[in-house]
Amino acid sequence: xxxxRLEAFSDGVMAIIITIMVLELKVPHGSDWxxxxxxxxxxxxxxxxFIYVGIYWNNHHHLLKACRHVNGGILWxxxxxxxWLSLFPFVTGWMGENHFTPLxxxxxxxxxxxxxxxxxxxxxxxxxxxxxxxxxxAIAIGKDWKGKLSxxxxxxxxxxxxxxPWIAGCIYVCVALMWLVPDRRLEKVVEKxxxxxxx
Amino acid sequence: xxxxRLEAFSDGVMAIIITIMVLELKVPHGSDWxxxxxxxxxxxxxxxxFIYVGIYWNNHHHLLKACRHVNGGILWxxxxxxxWLSLFPFVTGWMGENHFTPLxxxxxxxxxxxxxxxxxxxxxxxxxxxxxxxxxxAIAIGKDWKGKLSxxxxxxxxxxxxxxPWIAGCIYVCVALMWLVPDRRLEKVVEKxxxxxxx
Amino acid sequence: xxxxRLEAFSDGVMAIIITIMVLELKVPHGSDWxxxxxxxxxxxxxxxxFIYVGIYWNNHHHLLKACRHVNGGILWxxxxxxxWLSLFPFVTGWMGENHFTPLxxxxxxxxxxxxxxxxxxxxxxxxxxxxxxxxxxAIAIGKDWKGKLSxxxxxxxxxxxxxxPWIAGCIYVCVALMWLVPDRRLEKVVEKxxxxxxx
Amino acid sequence: xxxxRLEAFSDGVMAIIITIMVLELKVPHGSDWxxxxxxxxxxxxxxxxFIYVGIYWNNHHHLLKACRHVNGGILWxxxxxxxWLSLFPFVTGWMGENHFTPLxxxxxxxxxxxxxxxxxxxxxxxxxxxxxxxxxxAIAIGKDWKGKLSxxxxxxxxxxxxxxPWIAGCIYVCVALMWLVPDRRLEKVVEKxxxxxxx
Numbered sequence: 163x164x165x166x167r168l169e170a171f172s173d174g175v176m177a178i179i180i181t182i183m184v185l186e187l188k189v190p191h192g193s194d195w196x197x198x199x200x201x202x203x204x205x206x207x208x209x210x211x212f213i214y215v216g217i218y219w220n221n222h223h224h225l226l227k228a229c230r231h232v233n234g235g236i237l238w239x240x241x242x243x244x245x246w247l248s249l250f251p252f253v254t255g256w257m258g259e260n261h262f263t264p265l266x267x268x269x270x271x272x273x274x275x276x277x278x279x280x281x282x283x284x285x286x287x288x289x290x291x292x293x294x295x296x297x298x299x300a301i302a303i304g305k306d307w308k309g310k311l312s313x314x315x316x317x318x319x320x321x322x323x324x325x326x327p328w329i330a331g332c333i334y335v336c337v338a339l340m341w342l343v344p345d346r347r348l349e350k351v352v353e354k355x356x357x358x359x360x361x
Numbered sequence: 362x363x364x365x366r367l368e369a370f371s372d373g374v375m376a377i378i379i380t381i382m383v384l385e386l387k388v389p390h391g392s393d394w395x396x397x398x399x400x401x402x403x404x405x406x407x408x409x410x411f412i413y414v415g416i417y418w419n420n421h422h423h424l425l426k427a428c429r430h431v432n433g434g435i436l437w438x439x440x441x442x443x444x445w446l447s448l449f450p451f452v453t454g455w456m457g458e459n460h461f462t463p464l465x466x467x468x469x470x471x472x473x474x475x476x477x478x479x480x481x482x483x484x485x486x487x488x489x490x491x492x493x494x495x496x497x498x499a500i501a502i503g504k505d506w507k508g509k510l511s512x513x514x515x516x517x518x519x520x521x522x523x524x525x526p527w528i529a530g531c532i533y534v535c536v537a538l539m540w541l542v543p544d545r546r547l548e549k550v551v552e553k554x555x556x557x558x559x560x
Numbered sequence: 561x562x563x564x565r566l567e568a569f570s571d572g573v574m575a576i577i578i579t580i581m582v583l584e585l586k587v588p589h590g591s592d593w594x595x596x597x598x599x600x601x602x603x604x605x606x607x608x609x610f611i612y613v614g615i616y617w618n619n620h621h622h623l624l625k626a627c628r629h630v631n632g633g634i635l636w637x638x639x640x641x642x643x644w645l646s647l648f649p650f651v652t653g654w655m656g657e658n659h660f661t662p663l664x665x666x667x668x669x670x671x672x673x674x675x676x677x678x679x680x681x682x683x684x685x686x687x688x689x690x691x692x693x694x695x696x697x698a699i700a701i702g703k704d705w706k707g708k709l710s711x712x713x714x715x716x717x718x719x720x721x722x723x724x725p726w727i728a729g730c731i732y733v734c735v736a737l738m739w740l741v742p743d744r745r746l747e748k749v750v751e752k753x754x755x756x757x758x759x
Numbered sequence: 760x761x762x763x764r765l766e767a768f769s770d771g772v773m774a775i776i777i778t779i780m781v782l783e784l785k786v787p788h789g790s791d792w793x794x795x796x797x798x799x800x801x802x803x804x805x806x807x808x809f810i811y812v813g814i815y816w817n818n819h820h821h822l823l824k825a826c827r828h829v830n831g832g833i834l835w836x837x838x839x840x841x842x843w844l845s846l847f848p849f850v851t852g853w854m855g856e857n858h859f860t861p862l863x864x865x866x867x868x869x870x871x872x873x874x875x876x877x878x879x880x881x882x883x884x885x886x887x888x889x890x891x892x893x894x895x896x897a898i899a900i901g902k903d904w905k906g907k908l909s910x911x912x913x914x915x916x917x918x919x920x921x922x923x924p925w926i927a928g929c930i931y932v933c934v935a936l937m938w939l940v941p942d943r944r945l946e947k948v949v950e951k952x953x954x955x956x957x958x
Contacts, residue, residue, distance in 0.1 A: 174774030177373030189454035193462040216440045241813045255786035263790040376572030392658035415639045575771030591857035614838045
């Protein structure tokens with residue numbers, strides 16, 4: 163039950179984040195194609211952030227499914243993750259309105275990086291709570307190359323922002339695509355254990 | 362449980378979309394009838410979009426009730442649908458503030474069309490997951506003439522927007538009314554199967 | 561389950577309405593008492609609307625608790641109620657920013673009146689679905705003098721707005737207070753029937 | 760079930776409050792470091808308020824877990840608490856945009872104080888409903904020194920705002936840190952009683 167409320171609250175926050183971002187797509191004055199043009203980069207960064215929040219929601223969902231008991235540490239690690247996610251509308255709007263200039267692009271990466279670290283902390287706490295390396299979740303995640311590669315790529319993108327912002331943009335898109343490929347690892351193990359529990 | 366969280370998240374997003382749209386109805390300065398006049402088209406497009414989101418929520422509700430297991434494909438098809446629905450506040454505000462001029466009217470239709478396609482994809486994935494044509498849902502939907510007619514009408518409306526925007530408006534209203542007539546097909550079959558399961 | 565999702569969606573919409581209203585309380589520039597003065601009427605109308613949404617949420621909660629099965633009519637009657645509630649932020653902001661001038665005060669009453677009618681329709685549909693006059697809910701509500709008196713008072717307030725807006729304001733406050741007195745009727749009957757079902 | 764809906768509604772409202780606050784962090788025009796500078800105090804006050812809402816959500820969670828039956832008094836005491844929490848975005852934005860000047864700092868404290876009092880009322884009503892001083896919750900809370908010290912510190916901070924606003928700021932941070940230390944009292948007793956109930 164405790165877990166249910168944590169999920170419900172996280173769902174609520176992520177649902178609001180994903181929807182509030184669209185408010186940065188300000189309704190333009192005038193009704194011809196020229197007023198839409200400056201909105202294109204805002205729209206593109208909205209699409210990117212929508213996918214990122216979708217990925218976080220998806221992974222968060224699998225992560226908490228594996229978790230059995232919520233303690234104070236997990237609760238605050240979860241709020242910490244939600245904090246960085248809550249800055250998505252700001253950095254998305256800033257990057258979009260400035261047409262992917264260096265500083266906003268770098269800040270977008272910084273928020274992605276800090277959200278990734280927050281996710282990693284949450285994951286570690288849930289594994290610890292389950293008894294460490296032999297826990298179901300630890301096995302499910304395995305070597306976690308995606309989780310380890312992403313922060314490195316974000317860091318590279320932050321640096322690249324100041325040289326060639328479009329490289330940073332490409333990296334953000336690539337990391338999103340990398341995660342979009344469904345994370346079969348978790349799904350499989352959770353399913354297996356469910357089958358085992360059922361039988 | 363997995364399904365429950367998908368429903369909760371979708372409910373959250375749709376609840377926020379339906380409520381955020383009202384923010385486009387900006388509180389006017391002054392307090393006589395003249396300040397309300399320019400708000401009338403914004404209000405009318407708000408009513409229309411409110412009904413559309415209500416229809417989507419209603420149908421989504423029946424669709425997921427028929428679904429038994431959520432896989433990665435269904436999850437992303439659902440997020441894809443929510444993405445297009447999240448653009449409702451933008452196109453509603455744009456169409457309303459410009460008093461149903463051609464381009465905003467056409468864009469409203471484009472978002473309706475893409476949401477309809479996203480819904481169709483989600484429906485197809487759920488049917489596939491249930492075992493294809495003989496699935497409960499496939500039988501419930503039957504020939505799905507509403508689902509097939511709507512995109513055609515949206516496409517017609519998009520074209521009509523550039524000639525006579527009021528025709529597009531009429532089509533949007535008619536499609537909404539068409540769906541408002543309760544979708545007894547799904548309700549019936551779900552009820553029947555529930556009775557069967559109970560007995 | 562169906563009912564659960566209707567409740568969840570309604571809760572979501574009402575939670576957003578109640579929170580979004582505070583956005584009309586715009587953060588002022590400057591930091592002395594003079595900048596707060598023009599916010600006072602906005603704050604007062606916010607308090608009033610917060611209480612009204614709270615009352616609706618409370619009554620809605622008891623109403624749906626008594627309901628057993630959600631059909632299409634109930635679903636749309638519920639959305640119809642949410643529609644009028646969704647206009648609360650607009651009329652609240654308009655009335656507050658114009659310091660309770662005639663037209664905004666009247667419009668506030670109109671939205672209250674239409675929400676009350678929508679609530680009445682929803683209540684009637686739930687009673688009908690339960691088998692009419694002998695239903696648990698019909699008995700619980702009894703003569704429903706509050707439900708019948710409120711629309712009359714709103715109508716009086718709408719008229720009074722154009723003569724003496726402060727009378728309208730007083731009526732809105734009085735109706736809210738009248739409903740704040742807990743509605744023991746519903747609580748009692750629901751409790752009784754629960755005891756009966758348990759034994 | 761009644762309790763479930765109260766929790767869901769409260770979660771919804773708190774999720775929206777925590778996310779809406781970020782909207783005060785307005786996307787700046789321009790993309791260099793100079794445009795970020797005026798946002799720093801807004802960001803800092805956002806972080807502080809995020810932690811406060813997180814603490815309230817956390818404590819609210821434990822409080823309602825201990826509650827068994829929701830009556831009218833508890834319901835309205837809960838809405839009363841949500842009302843003061845709903846003013847967080849306003850006072851956070853006002854304090855941040857004015858760089859912690861006296862009046863906004865004092866108002867931040869006033870809202871914190873009133874929220875603390877509202878929480879205390881809710882807690883008292885839940886204890887009363889459970890049978891008073893010997894209730895599980897009353898024992899869990901014990902002397903409740905945190906709950907008693909916080910309002911005193913808020914009152915001191917309100918006074919200090921008019922002399923040295925930075926002292927008020929320090930007090931707000933300290934109280935937040937004091938609560939961040941996990942409230943083991945409630946957790947322990949709830950766990951114990953769960954063990955007892957299980958066995």
